[in-house]
Amino acid sequence: MWQLHQFALCPFSRKVRLLLGEKGVGCELVREYPWEQRDEFLDMNPAGQVPVMTDAARSLRLMDSMAICEYLEETVDKNAMISGTAVNRAEIRRLVAWFDTQFFADIVAPLLHERMEKRIVTKAPPDSNKLRAAMKAAVRHLEYTDFLLDRHNWMAGATMSLADLAAAAQISVADYLGGIDWKHHEQTAKWYRGFKSRPSFRPLLSERMEGIVPPKHYDDVDF
DSSP, X not given: OEEEEEOTTOHHHHHHHHHHHHHTOOEEEEEOOGGGOOHHHHHHOTTOOSOEEEEGGGTEEEESHHHHHHHHHHHOOSSOSSOSSHHHHHHHHHXXXXXXXXXXXXXXXXXXXXXXXXXIIIXXXXXXXXXXXXXXXXXXXXXXHHHXXXXXXXXXXXXXXXXXXXXXXXXXXXHHTTOOOOTTOHHHHHHHHHHHTSTTTHHHHHOOBTTBOOOTTTTOTTO
């Protein structure tokens, strides 16, 4: 059976978990805090990053969320998440890359650093200027997702794709950390409400990061 080494607020691990859920692939979750730099984990992945997915019985070890997702797409026939024409697949991959790089760098990474890492690792107070900058970036980026969802029901087209899973993973972590003001983003909020109701997403809503309490609306599917 697969084991997924991850922690609750890792958006890249969330993306993999959502894909596993949509494809009906079981896995055992193994909590791993990469900042602890455990020797056993570094032996597994010298880069010291999660997610890492392993299957000891088959001597398989997969690292990097996109590599894991591509592997699952190639080996599990159920619910393809990178599908359609070559142009469609290129657009899905473009948006996955945008959420994983731009959205993460501008919003999720600073929120994680200020509201999680400083609290848990360095015991330092958050920088209010950086938090404001992240929340301002969230407004700008959600205007773009509103634009995408004005054109069709899902981020990359008429059907759900890996782009939606990547978006839900990043947005949910930002939402947990109080970095999103949902006012004036009804298109994205409507999409997110629907996503929160999916069986693949419900386990994420019930998880909590030790010492960090999400906003009251976080696990409300009708926020």
